[in-house]
Amino acid sequence: MFIKKLVISSPSEIIREIDFCSGLNLIIDDTPVEDTKSTGNNVGKTTVLKLVDFCLGAKGNIIYTDTENKKETYDIVKNFLIDEEIEIKLILTENLNDSNAKQLEIQRNFLQRKRAIRKINGKAVLDKDFEDELEKNIMPDKDVEKPTFRQIISHNIRYKDDSINNTLKTLDKFTSDVEYETLYLYLLGCTFNEGAKKQALVTKISQEKTFRERLEKKQTKTTYEIALDLVDDEIAALNEKKASFNLNETLEKDLEELNIVKYNINKTSALISKLEIRKNLIEESRKDLEQSISHIDLQQLRLIYEEVTENISGIQKTFEDLVAFHNNMVIEKVKYISQDLPELMSKLKDSQEELSLLLKQEKELTDKVAKGDSFEELEKIIFELNEKYRIKGEYESVISQLNEVEENIDTLNEQIDNIDNYLFSGDFETLLKEQVKKFNKIFSNISQELYGEKYALTFKKETNKKEQQFYKFNAFNANMSSGKKQGEILCFDLAYLLFADEEGLPCLHFLLNDKKELMHDNQLIKVAEFIQNKNIQLVISILKDKLPKAVLDKAHIAVELSQQEKLFRIENG
Numbered sequence: 001m002f003i004k005k006l007v008i009s010s011p012s013e014i015i016r017e018i019d020f021c022s023g024l025n026l027i028i029d030d031t032p033v034e035d036t037k038s039t040g041n042n043v044g045k046t047t048v049l050k051l052v053d054f055c056l057g058a059k060g061n062i063i064y065t066d067t068e069n070k071k072e073t074y075d076i077v078k079n080f081l082i083d084e085e086i087e088i089k090l091i092l093t094e095n096l097n098d099s100n101a102k103q104l105e106i107q108r109n110f111l112q113r114k115r116a117i118r119k120i121n122g123k124a125v126l127d128k129d130f131e132d133e134l135e136k137n138i139m140p141d142k143d144v145e146k147p148t149f150r151q152i153i154s155h156n157i158r159y160k161d162d163s164i165n166n167t168l169k170t171l172d173k174f175t176s177d178v179e180y181e182t183l184y185l186y187l188l189g190c191t192f193n194e195g196a197k198k199q200a201l202v203t204k205i206s207q208e209k210t211f212r213e214r215l216e217k218k219q220t221k222t223t224y225e226i227a228l229d230l231v232d233d234e235i236a237a238l239n240e241k242k243a244s245f246n247l248n249e250t251l252e253k254d255l256e257e258l259n260i261v262k263y264n265i266n267k268t269s270a271l272i273s274k275l276e277i278r279k280n281l282i283e284e285s286r287k288d289l290e291q292s293i294s295h296i297d298l299q300q301l302r303l304i305y306e307e308v309t310e311n312i313s314g315i316q317k318t319f320e321d322l323v324a325f326h327n328n329m330v331i332e333k334v335k336y337i338s339q340d341l342p343e344l345m346s347k348l349k350d351s352q353e354e355l356s357l358l359l360k361q362e363k364e365l366t367d368k369v370a371k372g373d374s375f376e377e378l379e380k381i382i383f384e385l386n387e388k389y390r391i392k393g394e395y396e397s398v399i400s401q402l403n404e405v406e407e408n409i410d411t412l413n414e415q416i417d418n419i420d421n422y423l424f425s426g427d428f429e430t431l432l433k434e435q436v437k438k439f440n441k442i443f444s445n446i447s448q449e450l451y452g453e454k455y456a457l458t459f460k461k462e463t464n465k466k467e468q469q470f471y472k473f474n475a476f477n478a479n480m481s482s483g484k485k486q487g488e489i490l491c492f493d494l495a496y497l498l499f500a501d502e503e504g505l506p507c508l509h510f511l512l513n514d515k516k517e518l519m520h521d522n523q524l525i526k527v528a529e530f531i532q533n534k535n536i537q538l539v540i541s542i543l544k545d546k547l548p549k550a551v552l553d554k555a556h557i558a559v560e561l562s563q564q565e566k567l568f569r570i571e572n573g
Contacts, residue, residue: 044567055090267393
């Protein structure tokens with residue numbers, strides 16, 4: 001799909017209506033370069049790109065947050081968007097030259113809860129379903145859970161520093177190697193339906209290892225096992241000593257029962273403690289994930305918002321930095337890591353009930369024994385026995401928990417191995433090499449034509465610190481020279497659109513690029529000429545002073561902004 005129109009409006013008027021064409025589209029900042037004071041003020045050329053991104057699922061606060069200095073918020077813009085109930089409409093089309101072509105109309109505003117507008121083709125969509133609905137409409141044939149829609153389109157929209165300066169790493173800094181692996185296998189058309197499962201398994205292994213670290217915080221499993229053997233020896237010696245006392249049959253029986261009950265109390269208490277650790281760990285993981293969901297739980301943060309209104313944007317941005325996944329995908333991941341929670345809570349409840357019964361038995365037996373005759377030495381032995389049984393129960397519980405963790409890790413690793421057996425098989429690697437070869441033919445030809453350099457994509461198998469194997473992809477200069485990074489990035493994006501069309505892969509046919517004033521004049525001219533007859537729409541935000549006339553002649557000026565004519569027409573220059 002291509003961008004046809006972007007409309008900025010309030011309930012009373014249309015503020016901006018920006019039309020886009022095929023080929024090269026320019027969003028121009030007419031501020032003179034030498035006017036450093038004015039240049040430092042945002043006129044909104046990058047904001048146009050952000051508004052498109054917003055309509056495609058990005059958070060609203062990107063519009064009023066400085067892209068380079070994330071601590072800076074444009075309060076004038078933020079208040080305007082909210083107070084004036086500004087709505088953004090993005091119209092996409094399958095063919096810019098056909099008025100009857102299929103269109104997709106997306107509408108969003110910046111209000112919360114019931115006042116929020118979130119529509120696709122006129123139909124209201126819940127926040128948690130928004131990305132899914134976009135995906136269904138834009139990429140209806142996508143049949144895998146991962147990568148997400150937002151991950152797939154990340155290379156189409158480049159205005160953040162990381163994506164401007166990195167060819168392949170277009171996602172946030174928290175993105176794992178396995179996630180990038182899943183993304184680029186998909187983009188290259190290598191069928192891999194278990195990317196989501198592999199990512200979830202990796203997360204679960206990490207969780208189990210953290211649990212193991214907590215259990216072994218004081219001592220290792222081996223140390224617990226050795227200590228348990230010593231405790232068993234001590235218990236045997238104390239029982240022999242106790243047996244030497246001449247006790248009546250009833251007292252002997254009662255004491256034995258009491259020892260067993262105390263042992264079970266301590267063992268059950270230790271088990272409850274370990275179950276609570278596991279429960280807390282799951283809940284912590286779930287909380288961390290839920291904090292990355294785009295619709296932050298405002299009820300929980302209400303008091304903070306009321307007290308520190310001035311810092312609202314900062315709080316939202318902090319959460320934004322944690323977002324790795326879209327809402328629905330995060331929710332699915334929460335479900336996966338929380339699937340053991342019901343069984344765990346059931347075990348915890350049963351153990352607590354068992355503990356209550358044991359404590360009741362202990363009291364009854366203690367009262368009964370206390371009424372009988374006893375000796376001072378015997379009482380001392382019984383006290384020592386009780387303490388040893390308590391320690392024995394604690395050690396056995398820790399060992400049992402560690403055995404369970406190790407079994408879980410082994411099971412999870414086995415599942416990953418089953419996935420990797422296919423992923424790193426000779427057949428799959430052959431397929432991957434073939435797809436990379438196809439892509440590189442396009443990539444190198446484009447880069448040679450535009451920059452006189454041959455860029456290419458390569459991959460290798462690597463193992464990370466967690467001993468997880470993955471494919472790592474890199475772009476490089478086939479001429480082995482330093483090359484031009486901006487050229488490499490643009491050529492990669494252009495090449496991918498052509499490659500996707502050849503392979504029948506779903507993709508957006510527009511590219512949004514910021515800061516292309518970093519490119520030389522002749523490069524801009526070549527790019528403008530190259531895409532004229534291609535099925536590509538390139539939208540560039542750029543300073544007018546950096547534009548050669550030859551580019552202006554070949555491009556469509558979508559909007560021209562300045563200090564006197566800013567995007568929202570509200571800021572004072």
